[in-house]
Amino acid sequence: MTKRRTNNRRTKSTPRAPRTGWALVRIWILYATLLLVALLGIWTLYLDSVVRAKFEGKKWSLPARVYARPLELYVGQSLTPALFEQELRALGYRFEGSINAPGQVVKKVSATSSEVTYHIHSRGFDFWDKKEPAHKFMLRVANGSVQGLIDLAGADLPLVRLEPEEIGGFYPADKEDRLLVRLADLPPLLGETLLAVEDKHFLDHHGVSPLAILRAAWVNASSGGVVQGGSTITQQLVKNFYLTNEQSLLRRKIPEAIMAVLLEVHYSKSEILETYINEVFLGQSGARSINGFALGAQHYFRQPLRELEVHELALLVGLVKGASYYNPWRNPERAKARRNVVLGVMKEEGLIDEQQLKRAQAAPLGIVAEGESRSTTYPAFMELVKRQLNEDYNEADLRSEGLRIFTSLSPMVQRQAERAMTTRLPDLEKRFNTKGVQASMVVTSVGGGEILALLGDRDPRFTGFNRALDAKRQIGSLMKPFVFLAALEQPHKYNLATTVSDAPVSYKSGGKWWAPQNADKKDHGDIPFYKALAFSYNQATARLGMTLGLDTVADVVKRAGYEGKVPALPAMLLGSIEMSPLEVAGIYHTLAADGVYTPLNAIREVLAADGKPLKRYPLELEQRFAAETSFQLQYAMQRTMREGTGRSAYNQLPASLEVAGKTGTTNDQRDSWFAGYSGEHLAVVWLGRDDNSATPLSGTGGALQVWAEFMKQLPSQSLPQEPPPGVSFDWLDGATGKLSAEGCIGALWLPLRDDARPQQSADCLLPNSNNPVKNFWQRLVN
Numbered sequence: 001m002t003k004r005r006t007n008n009r010r011t012k013s014t015p016r017a018p019r020t021g022w023a024l025v026r027i028w029i030l031y032a033t034l035l036l037v038a039l040l041g042i043w044t045l046y047l048d049s050v051v052r053a054k055f056e057g058k059k060w061s062l063p064a065r066v067y068a069r070p071l072e073l074y075v076g077q078s079l080t081p082a083l084f085e086q087e088l089r090a091l092g093y094r095f096e097g098s099i100n101a102p103g104q105v106v107k108k109v110s111a112t113s114s115e116v117t118y119h120i121h122s123r124g125f126d127f128w129d130k131k132e133p134a135h136k137f138m139l140r141v142a143n144g145s146v147q148g149l150i151d152l153a154g155a156d157l158p159l160v161r162l163e164p165e166e167i168g169g170f171y172p173a174d175k176e177d178r179l180l181v182r183l184a185d186l187p188p189l190l191g192e193t194l195l196a197v198e199d200k201h202f203l204d205h206h207g208v209s210p211l212a213i214l215r216a217a218w219v220n221a222s223s224g225g226v227v228q229g230g231s232t233i234t235q236q237l238v239k240n241f242y243l244t245n246e247q248s249l250l251r252r253k254i255p256e257a258i259m260a261v262l263l264e265v266h267y268s269k270s271e272i273l274e275t276y277i278n279e280v281f282l283g284q285s286g287a288r289s290i291n292g293f294a295l296g297a298q299h300y301f302r303q304p305l306r307e308l309e310v311h312e313l314a315l316l317v318g319l320v321k322g323a324s325y326y327n328p329w330r331n332p333e334r335a336k337a338r339r340n341v342v343l344g345v346m347k348e349e350g351l352i353d354e355q356q357l358k359r360a361q362a363a364p365l366g367i368v369a370e371g372e373s374r375s376t377t378y379p380a381f382m383e384l385v386k387r388q389l390n391e392d393y394n395e396a397d398l399r400s401e402g403l404r405i406f407t408s409l410s411p412m413v414q415r416q417a418e419r420a421m422t423t424r425l426p427d428l429e430k431r432f433n434t435k436g437v438q439a440s441m442v443v444t445s446v447g448g449g450e451i452l453a454l455l456g457d458r459d460p461r462f463t464g465f466n467r468a469l470d471a472k473r474q475i476g477s478l479m480k481p482f483v484f485l486a487a488l489e490q491p492h493k494y495n496l497a498t499t500v501s502d503a504p505v506s507y508k509s510g511g512k513w514w515a516p517q518n519a520d521k522k523d524h525g526d527i528p529f530y531k532a533l534a535f536s537y538n539q540a541t542a543r544l545g546m547t548l549g550l551d552t553v554a555d556v557v558k559r560a561g562y563e564g565k566v567p568a569l570p571a572m573l574l575g576s577i578e579m580s581p582l583e584v585a586g587i588y589h590t591l592a593a594d595g596v597y598t599p600l601n602a603i604r605e606v607l608a609a610d611g612k613p614l615k616r617y618p619l620e621l622e623q624r625f626a627a628e629t630s631f632q633l634q635y636a637m638q639r640t641m642r643e644g645t646g647r648s649a650y651n652q653l654p655a656s657l658e659v660a661g662k663t664g665t666t667n668d669q670r671d672s673w674f675a676g677y678s679g680e681h682l683a684v685v686w687l688g689r690d691d692n693s694a695t696p697l698s699g700t701g702g703a704l705q706v707w708a709e710f711m712k713q714l715p716s717q718s719l720p721q722e723p724p725p726g727v728s729f730d731w732l733d734g735a736t737g738k739l740s741a742e743g744c745i746g747a748l749w750l751p752l753r754d755d756a757r758p759q760q761s762a763d764c765l766l767p768n769s770n771n772p773v774k775n776f777w778q779r780l781v782n
Contacts, residue, residue, distance in 0.1 A: 044258060050242065051262045059241075059275065061172035062180070062402030062609060066385060067164040068409040069450075069604070070127065073139060074159050077146045078680065078715030081116045083412050084141060090165055090411055092302040093120070102134040103307045115142040119152075123304065125163035128406055128605035128613060132161060144715050165411050166298070168382045170398040175287050179294035183274040187306050189351060190293065191273070193317050196349045197342055199233040203269060207234045207260035234260040237276045282316065283323045290323075300328065300367045310352060311360035314342040315367075329370040336365060379463040380440075380456030381409050384582075384602050387469070392615055393606075402609030407602050408450035413681070413714065417441050417453040418460040420710035425458055425687070428705060432696040436689060439706070440467035442585040443683045448619060449589055449598035452681070454582075465690075472578040473671045473688060476664035477536045477645075477699065479557075479575035481591060481633060483545045484533050486556045488629045491756030496636055497732035497748050499526040502540040507570045514570050516542050519665070519698075528734050528748065530636040534644030536663060538574055545573035559624045560587035561597050575664060584675055585684045591633065592660075592677040594724070595625030627724045628753045634660050635751050638719065645700050646676065649708040658718035659711070663699030670694055672702030679717040683707055727751050733762035740764060 071087055073079075088105055096104045099121040106119040117140050124134040137160055140148035149157045171177055183191070195202050201209055209232050231239070238259045243252050263272055281289060282296035290299045296316050297305040303312070318338040319326055328335035340361050347357045385407055389398060397403065421439055429435050443453035456466035465471075487494040502524040506515035516538040518524070524537060532540040545553050553573060554566035566577060579587075582600065590597045598621055606615040637660035640646045645663045653659065661676025672687040672695065685703040689695060695702070723729065731747045733740040737758065740747040744764035 044262070047255060047259050048262050048266075051259050052266060054242065055263070055267060055271075055275070060176065060178060060180075060278075061174070061400035063169040063171040063177055064398045064401070064403040064405055065166055066168045066170070066382065066405045066407060068167050068407060068411050069452075070125075070164040071162045071412070072159060073146060073149055073162070075146050075149055075156075078144060078717060079141055079146050080144055080715055081141050083416075083713075083715065084118075086415065087162075087165075087412050088120075090302070091162065092298075092304070092307070094307075099136060101307065103304065113142065115140060115147070117141075122160070123163050125161075126611060127161065128607055132163075164406065167378050167407070167409060167411070170386065171288055172399045175289055176291050177285075177288050177295060178278055178290075178292040179298065180278050181292065181294040181305060183270055183277070185306070186277065186293075187308065187313065189310070189346075190305070190308075190313050190317070191277075192349070192351050193313060193342065193346050194277075194320070195233070196351065197317050197345050198236070198320060202233050202273070205232055205234075205264075207262075207264035208232060208257050231256075232260065233276055234263055234272055237272060237279060238263065240279050240281065241275070280320055281323055282319050283327070302368050309360075309363075309366075310346075310356055311339065311343065311363040312366060314346065314360065315339040315365065318342045328365050328367050332365060339365070377461075378409060378414060378454070379461060380466050380468055381407075381414070381451070381454040381602065383456070383466050384451065384454060384469060388601070388603055389606075403614070404607040404609070404611075405603065406605045406607075408445075408452060408604055409454075409602070410452040413443055414453040416714050417443055417455055417683070417710055419713070420706055421455055421458060422460065424706045424709040428687075428697065428702060432701075434696050437687055437695055437697065437702075438467060438690055440471060440581045440686050441683065441706070441710075442468050442581045443681060443710075444585055444589055444600060446589070446592045446677055446680055446682050447596070447598070449593075449600050450604075451585075451600055451602045454602075467686070468581045470580060471686070471690075472580055473686065473692075474576055474666045475579050475584060476575035476666040476671060476673055477538075478584060478588075478662055478664035478673050478675055479573065479577065480533055480536060480541050481637060481662055482556045482560065482587070483541050483548070483553050483573055484529055484636065485591075485625065485629065485633050486548050486553045487529070487544055488632050489556070489625070491629070491753045494529065495732065495737060495752055495756070495758075496530040496632055496750045497528045497734055497737040499528055499735065499737060500532055500540045500544050501526050502532065502537045502543075505539050505543050505546075507542075507546060509570050516571075516574055526735070528737070530639050530748075530750065531644075533636050533662075534640040536640075536645050542570065542573050546570060557587065559597070560590040561599070562587050575666065581684050581686045584673070584686075585682065588675045588677070588684065589682055590624060591630065591637075592682045594627045594634075595623060595630035597622045597624045628726045631723050631727050632751050632753070634719065637661060641676070646674075646704060648700060649676075649704055649711075652708040652712045654712075656718065657711075657716070658721060660719060661704075661707070663704055665699040668694040669696065669698055672697040673699050674703035674707045676704075676707055676711075677719075678711065679719045681711070681714065681716050683710060685710075723751050726754050728754055730757070732758070736762045738762040 093103050093105050095107055097106065099106055099119050102121050102123040104121045108117045117138060119138050121136050122134055125132050136152045137157060138150050138152065139146065149160060151157055169177065235256050238256050239252070242259060243256060278292040281291055283290040283299055285299065290296055293316055294305045297303050297308055301308060301312055315328065315335065318341065321338065326335045326338045343357055343360050346352045347354065385405065389405065421441060425437065425439055429437055439455065439458040441455040442451065444451050454468050456462065456468045504515065504523060506513050518538050523539065527540060550568045550572065554568065557566050562579065562583060566572060569576065586600050589600065598619065601617055603617050605613065605617070608614050638658060641649060641659050641661050646661050657678060659676055659678045661674060664673030665671065670688055670692055675684045685707045687695070687697055687702045729749055730752050731740040731742055731744070732738065732750050734746040734748045739758050739761040741764050743766060
């Protein structure tokens, strides 16, 4: 049997091919991962630099804030309960049953007299000269003035200043506005409510809350839409503070999460929350965005944040979810529902009890009327402030450095000017069957030259052409007092009893004859100065002015404060010169201030954001006309109001109020003017058309009526009747200007300069009831 041979040699195997493809893939994945990590690291470092640079630098461009004058209260001050209460409400004071906190007022009306007593808990405020603490005091008002001012311990107070109303600002290019508030100054209930509603785990997470994101994703997937967000307060801050809405959701969410974590790494929870509270968007006022809770409180309630009640705090927190969607003016029911949801959360978290919940849910929204934004409240005055500030500050500083600008505007006076214009002008248009009449008005203090109110349009909220500043119009008979002032500066030659002929006159000017006529088309013979001015006779004024000389009259106008060119033409004597209402107010202020020139000013003080004074605007005074001469002219202008072209004002004014003034009307009644003043207020009113076409309104029938409507409701002091040293009243003969005596026919009781008394006396003709010729002459002259 043959044995099978076996091959003991091992078969040589084929070598296995290396897996080079998978190795390369793994290497590429590794490289890609490392590259992504490196890029992510670089990107994170970049984001970190962005986070730190803005958070540690200047977070916001802060607008300049503009304030009205503070209301100063003192015994003897002209004040009525109605105007005072209007001012308190504009400042956000609440009328309560007791004064337990700043911003509260208790009103008590006497049952037996017109006296009204106010117990007030004022707010503290940092003025330009010192910091006023909050304090309690009592104010008594009766008979149109302050009768008593004491603290609650019974001690008399010489003066109390209420905080000024904020009237506007100059905003950064991004139009963001905010009032910065420290976390320590925040009402504790607001902070607790904000965290309860927006981020319950704010104190525990590190910028991002994965559980919140998953919960929101589940809710949104279940509902088929976005109904809940998972962003923490830190993420919301990153979104608002660093990112823009132009980025896609994915491109925004990734850096948002990284930057949120970085914020938490570098900064404390307190720093993050404080920044969020000042950054969050809470509404819109025109082009200006309302950012932060402090400004939100002022915008919706006109209240400081610390004074808000439970339901008001709840509304602000509710607006965080969507200020436009829950806009309480446009969607009040939606806003109220959102507010009540927040109140429910407050109750669940134990922040309020059941009774507080029910009371807050039943409360109205309590917001101020829409459109009361401080940025558009007084546009004409704000334009004047801006122009004066631009002389000392550049535009960038005004819009970014947080300046505090204190102005002279009196909200009380401004509101009266607005009311007078918006009620009286439509009445005049209806009465004269016309429309389209435009208007402007300037009100100043007498003596100080501070501009208290300004209207640049018949619509006080109009933000376009400012007629008070820029409308140059012929001033008509407003020029006449300066002609007579030029004459009275020659006291040995002229006084108020000096006669001037009102016969027809004509003068050659520019190759043509100028022959003015009186408004009544009549000649009035020889008349005393004061009557020529009181009845605004053109012929008498022109004759006097030409006798004095055009240069002499022009010099008087320039010394009164007019900085433009005075045309050397005879027509200038009757007001062919063109001025703006503000310029008219400037020259008339010199008359009202006893001949003392003071540049009109709208700004008192400017402070830096840290409270340091930057610019003062001190009072400049220069005696340009003798007080004795100024008093004589003022007396003639008072006679204008009592018996001349201004007498219809006393159909509205109290008879006890002594005022002086002058009407002005230009050719074809294109312009209706009135400039007049009391011992406290000067006001200039202009009415006309922008196209310079005729109106049916004279100075008497138009501007004077608006002026009287304004003055009748404004507490104001009469002009002083006591003449200054060097002036005394005496009887003068109305036909010759010589000394006369009481009881003589034609005798006038007029002020005279002691150093220029006539040396001769006129023959005294005693009245004779049986002589009709003498009686007629007496009536004519007096």
